[in-house]
Amino acid sequence: MSALSQPTTASAEEVARFQAIADAWWDAEGKFKPLHQLNPPRLEFLRDIAAAHFGRDIAAPAPFAGLSLLDVGCGGGLLCEPLARLGFAVTGIDAGEKNVAVARLHAEQSGLAIDYRNATPEQLEGQFDVVMSMEVVEHVPDVDVFLAAAAARLKPGGLFFGATLNRTAKSYALAIIGAEYVLRWLPRGTHDWKKFLKPSEFAAALRRAGVTVAGFEGIRFDLVHDCWRRTDSLDVNYLLHGRKD
Amino acid sequence: MAMMDTDLQCDVLIVGGGLVGGPLACALAAHGVSVAVVDREAPETALAPAFDGRASAVALGPQRVLAGCGLWPAIAPLAAPIREIRVSDGASPLFLHYDHRVLGSDPFGWIVENRAIRQALSRRLPALPLARVLAPASIQALRREAGGVVATLNDGRSIGAALVVAADGRGSPVRAGAGIGLTKWEYGQTAIVCTVAHEKPHGDVAQEHFLPSGPFAILPLPGNRSSVVWTEKSALVPGIMAQDDAAFLAEMHERFGDFLGGLTLEGPRFAYPLSLQFAKAYTAPRLALVGDAAHGMHPVAGQGMNMGLRDVAALAEVLVQAKRLGLDLGNAAVLERYARWRRFDNLLMLGLTDAMVRLFSNDIAPVRLARDLGLAAVNRMPGLKKTFMRHAMGLVGELPRLMRGEAL
Numbered sequence: 060m061s062a063l064s065q066p067t068t069a070s071a072e073e074v075a076r077f078q079a080i081a082d083a084w085w086d087a088e089g090k091f092k093p094l095h096q097l098n099p100p101r102l103e104f105l106r107d108i109a110a111a112h113f114g115r116d117i118a119a120p121a122p123f124a125g126l127s128l129l130d131v132g133c134g135g136g137l138l139c140e141p142l143a144r145l146g147f148a149v150t151g152i153d154a155g156e157k158n159v160a161v162a163r164l165h166a167e168q169s170g171l172a173i174d175y176r177n178a179t180p181e182q183l184e185g186q187f188d189v190v191m192s193m194e195v196v197e198h199v200p201d202v203d204v205f206l207a208a209a210a211a212r213l214k215p216g217g218l219f220f221g222a223t224l225n226r227t228a229k230s231y232a233l234a235i236i237g238a239e240y241v242l243r244w245l246p247r248g249t250h251d252w253k254k255f256l257k258p259s260e261f262a263a264a265l266r267r268a269g270v271t272v273a274g275f276e277g278i279r280f281d282l283v284h285d286c287w288r289r290t291d292s293l294d295v296n297y298l299l300h301g302r303k304d
Numbered sequence: 305m306a307m308m309d310t311d312l313q314c315d316v317l318i319v320g321g322g323l324v325g326g327p328l329a330c331a332l333a334a335h336g337v338s339v340a341v342v343d344r345e346a347p348e349t350a351l352a353p354a355f356d357g358r359a360s361a362v363a364l365g366p367q368r369v370l371a372g373c374g375l376w377p378a379i380a381p382l383a384a385p386i387r388e389i390r391v392s393d394g395a396s397p398l399f400l401h402y403d404h405r406v407l408g409s410d411p412f413g414w415i416v417e418n419r420a421i422r423q424a425l426s427r428r429l430p431a432l433p434l435a436r437v438l439a440p441a442s443i444q445a446l447r448r449e450a451g452g453v454v455a456t457l458n459d460g461r462s463i464g465a466a467l468v469v470a471a472d473g474r475g476s477p478v479r480a481g482a483g484i485g486l487t488k489w490e491y492g493q494t495a496i497v498c499t500v501a502h503e504k505p506h507g508d509v510a511q512e513h514f515l516p517s518g519p520f521a522i523l524p525l526p527g528n529r530s531s532v533v534w535t536e537k538s539a540l541v542p543g544i545m546a547q548d549d550a551a552f553l554a555e556m557h558e559r560f561g562d563f564l565g566g567l568t569l570e571g572p573r574f575a576y577p578l579s580l581q582f583a584k585a586y587t588a589p590r591l592a593l594v595g596d597a598a599h600g601m602h603p604v605a606g607q608g609m610n611m612g613l614r615d616v617a618a619l620a621e622v623l624v625q626a627k628r629l630g631l632d633l634g635n636a637a638v639l640e641r642y643a644r645w646r647r648f649d650n651l652l653m654l655g656l657t658d659a660m661v662r663l664f665s666n667d668i669a670p671v672r673l674a675r676d677l678g679l680a681a682v683n684r685m686p687g688l689k690k691t692f693m694r695h696a697m698g699l700v701g702e703l704p705r706l707m708r709g710e711a712l
């Protein structure tokens with residue numbers, strides 16, 4: 060981790076947890092299955108909000124051509140690849156060197172040009188039309204410092220997207236006991252419930268970073284169809300979008 | 305994809321551009337998904353009268369699929385509506401009578417000559433910028449890898465895609481090549497198909513007589529013409545087919561009956577051995593099966609292509625949605641959604657057609673009495689009949705948008 064001799068926004072312990080299973084990023088049935096399953100609803104949310112904001116037609120080829128996007132904590136690039144296919148010029152950064160190596164190799168296999176870097180947001184320069192950070196804030200040591208560094212990479216008027224787990228009794232039951240212990244979807248210890256953020260806390264931290272949250276949406280698991288769907292309830296997994304002033 | 309060095313790169317490679325693969329190509333290419341269609345037959349060959357003399361009953365739901373694919377305007381002038389269906393059991397006077405007015409003003413469906421559908425395809429596909437047709441051509445090698453699919457054609461050209469769709473019919477070489485097993489049984493019956501002209505108008509009535517050797521169907525075509533599907537014990541078929549036209553017609557007329565007056569034969573006759581078969585899986589990594597490659601059934605209920613068009617509607621919806629989310633179209637979750645959507649519906653129809661064939665293709669007295677009473681009972685129960693009708697029309701279940709007549 061030479062590039063990260065003194066990481067400020069990343070927790071070495073948390074990042075190590077992801078690095079240890081980095082080979083599994085693209086195994087849709089493997090340890091990252093929940094993230095694969097979450098992809099359709101979170102991409103749909105992002106696409107629809109971005110299309111409305113930038114005035115793009117979602118049925119057009121590469122609807123977001125000409126726009127730049129930064130994915131902070133991109134992991135294996137599960138979101139970077141679809142977003143690149145939708146036309147964004149994507150930069151993906153992750154504190155884990157192995158994660159970035161896996162992401163790079165896979166993008167090459169997929170024939171996609173994505174700029175992957177082993178970095179934390181404060182190590183980056185330049186600004187983007189869209190900055191997103193999905194399922195990352197629950198893994199950082201200091202949410203305020205992290206979001207300030209991420210939001211600094213956003214152009215004024217640009218869009219911010221975030222996703223995390225709410226801190227409720229239900230999320231404790233579902234995400235920790237259910238997903239980690241009962242269903243074994245996630246390796247034990249993946250999440251620390253105390254670090255989950257309530258929507259109001261996420262929004263307040265973003266506000267301090269100069270981003271005004273414009274909306275929230277939840278995602279729930281549909282047991283009948285074995286997939287995740289968008290919902291109004293923010294009880295467990297939720298998404299938000301905001302705009303930099 | 306990593307194989308930038310292929311001669312042609314597209315989202316979906318469709319092997320087989322027939323009655324199911326062709327509409328799938330149209331549906332995808334019209335909605336932003338690029339396709340390459342490979343068929344071993346040259347388009348001219350497939351349009352020749354001697355290639356396929358069948359006519360298909362197209363139900364309301366699948367008709368909407370053809371409309372959504374942009375094919376119906378070219379088919380409509382050549383389609384005959386079905387406004388009444390009469391089902392009779394041998395010589396028994398008890399019969400089932402369906403009248404479309406029970407469900408509203410739409411006809412039950414249409415009878416369309418397969419050639420009319422192929423003609424519509426041959427006009428529509430070249431007009432779609434996202435569709436490429438490569439025919440005649442065959443697949444020499446097909447590699448399905450982590451990053452995508454690469455096919456090599458017999459002329460040496462290569463095609464790269466995210467997904468390959470097997471629409472190559474009952475014998476599907478693509479299915480076999482993927483090692484997907486098949487459950488299959490023969491009925492010992494063969495369908496003899498021909499077209500006849502008759503003196504009197506058919507009045508838009510489709511008829512099906514259940515004879516001990518198998519069902520005999522008379523399907524109304526435009527004008528005073530009908531398509532005949534005469535199912536016979538396979539052992540007898542070579543003898544029947546070998547007869548000259550006059551002797552063949554005389555034998556057929558006996559089963560056809562006199563209600564439409566004198567008959568004359570139009571065009572060649574065809575024979576199709578009948579079996580039921582279904583693939584053990586609808587998908588494999590970067591592969592999806594549609595139409596007869598996935599499920600082949602007895603034509604007793606005229607449902608084979610209809611089920612294939614339901615596959616088209618479901619797969620097109622899943623793929624177009626995935627494309628608009630930037631997802632990898634060959635990704636397992638995308639394919640699983642398709643398989644889940646279609647597996648049960650197709651098995652239900654396979655089971656229904658199989659039960660009909662077994663129930664009706666015999667002359668054992670108690671079975672006969674039971675089914676006659678059954679038919680008469682169904683006739684007297686409007687609720688049950690309505691359900692049957694709606695199912696046959698393709699209007700039951702969680703319908704894909706194209707089946708509901710909605711845009712993708």
Ligand SMILES: Cc1cc2nc3c(=O)[nH]c(=O)nc-3n(C[C@H](O)[C@H](O)[C@H](O)COP(=O)(O)OP(=O)(O)OC[C@H]3O[C@@H](n4cnc5c(N)ncnc54)[C@H](O)[C@@H]3O)c2cc1C
Pocket residue numbers: 319320321322323324325342343344345358359360361362441442443471472473474476477495497533576594595596597603605606607608609610611612
């Ligand atoms: C007598 C009879 C009557 C029927 N009546 C009806 C009816 O009324 N209503 C109804 O809905 N259905 C009916 N069916 C069923 C219907 O015809 C089939 O379900 C339908 O044709 C299936 O279409 P398909 O495209 O899946 O397969 P096919 O029609 O078999 O087409 C397969 C295509 O793949 C191509 N191909 C094959 N192998 C290769 C290869 N190796 N490489 C490249 N291309 C290849 C072929 O050239 C062909 O174009 C009937 C069937 C029969 C036998």
Ligand SMILES: C[S@@+](CC[C@H](N)C(=O)[O-])C[C@H]1O[C@@H](n2cnc3c(N)ncnc32)[C@H](O)[C@@H]1O
Pocket residue numbers: 068069070073074077078094131132133134135137138152153154155158178179180192193194195198199205
């Ligand atoms: C749960 S994963 C989410 C991956 C991806 N965003 C997704 O949703 O598919 C969290 C990732 O954030 C990375 N990460 C944690 N803190 C980070 C930081 N401060 N900067 C960059 N990456 C970080 C971890 O290495 C890990 O790969």
